[in-house]
Amino acid sequence: MSPEEAVRRAERLGLEAISVTDHNTFLGSYIALRRRGRVVVVPGAEFGTELGDVLVLCERVPADAAGLLKRRSGNPERVRFSSVVELATGENCVTIAAHPFAAFRAGSGGAFELRYFDCVEAYNSSSDILTNVYTAYVTRGKRCRTAGSDAHVPEVIGSAYTLIEVDSLSAEGVLEGLRRARTRPYYSATAWLLATLASARSRLLHFFRLRLGHYGNPWERVSLYPI
Numbered sequence: 001m002s003p004e005e006a007v008r009r010a011e012r013l014g015l016e017a018i019s020v021t022d023h024n025t026f027l028g029s030y031i032a033l034r035r036r037g038r039v040v041v042v043p044g045a046e047f048g049t050e051l052g053d054v055l056v057l058c059e060r061v062p063a064d065a066a067g068l069l070k071r072r073s074g075n076p077e078r079v080r081f082s083s084v085v086e087l088a089t090g091e092n093c094v095t096i097a098a099h100p101f102a103a104f105r106a107g108s109g110g111a112f113e114l115r116y117f118d119c120v121e122a123y124n125s126s127s128d129i130l131t132n133v134y135t136a137y138v139t140r141g142k143r144c145r146t147a148g149s150d151a152h153v154p155e156v157i158g159s160a161y162t163l164i165e166v167d168s169l170s171a172e173g174v175l176e177g178l179r180r181a182r183t184r185p186y187y188s189a190t191a192w193l194l195a196t197l198a199s200a201r202s203r204l205l206h207f208f209r210l211r212l213g214h215y216g217n218p219w220e221r222v223s224l225y226p227i
Contacts, residue, residue: 001154003032010039013158017174019044019057024079026061033061042171046098049081052108055121055148056084057178058093059171085116094178096146099124101135112139119178123147123187125159132187144178147185160187 003020006028010018017040022028029043044057088095096119097112099105105127112120122136122145139145147160165182166173177183 001152003028004035005154006151006157007032007035007037007039007041009154009157011037015039015158015161016169017042017164017171018157019055021046021055021057024048026058030061040169040171040174042174047084048078048106049084050078051081051111051114052100053098053106054081054084054108054117055096055098056088056093057096057175058088058091059175060091062087062091062093081116092175094118094175096121096178098148099127099131099135099150101138102127102131112142119144119146119181119183121146121148122185123160124150125156125187126150126152136185136187144181144183145185146178146183147187160185162186 006020007018018032019042020028020032021044023046026043026045029041029045032041033043035041042057043059043061044055047054047056084095087093095117097108097117098121100107100109100112100120102124108117111117120139120142122139122142123132124135125148127135127150136145146162149156149159149161151157151159163184163186164174164177166177
């Protein structure tokens with residue numbers, strides 16, 4: 001699924017804002033921002049760190065993104081958590097602990113309570129129903145909670161979403177709503193099941209393409225957009 005496809009799908013569903021969060025790069029957001037449309041695109045990326053996956057949402061594509069990647073850890077799929085915090089602080093971004101208790105995925109576990117996380121993802125459409133129920137219960141005391149479709153294929157977009165109270169419908173307004181914890185995460189087991197069935201073929205193709213390296217190396221792709 002291309003960033004343009006994601007934005008078009010969001011428009012058809014009536015969503016007002018979307019963030020394209022590629023793994024370890026802002027490239028997807030950069031491409032989505034070039035498609036001017038009704039949907040607000042919030043620049044973002046999902047970084048793999050030693051504490052688990054971290055979603056970083058910003059007002060603009062960070063100027064130091066390439067520098068962050070150069071400071072990654074010895075693991076080619078991870079960035080040091082301290083570097084992510086440094087980037088988020090310097091660029092006034094919001095950090096979200098992604099799918100903290102998802103099995104077989106890089107969740108933060110109880111580390112989501114660290115002060116470095118602005119929010120925690122209570123619901124994730126790529127997680128199973130029981131994991132979402134458990135995560136929602138464990139994170140119930142967190143001030144800011146979100147829900148995300150984590151959509152690798154178009155059919156899953158919008159199957160989980162966050163209602164955010166904003167003063168202005170813009171990237172800045174969305175981030176301010178997150179900082180003030182004006183959020184309500186929405187997730188439907190029925191919607192999850194229907195999206196899973198509808199996207200079964202697309203998910204299977206995506207799985208094999210990912211394992212075969214069809215998408216290339218994201219660490220190299222980051223150089224495709226200007227800093």
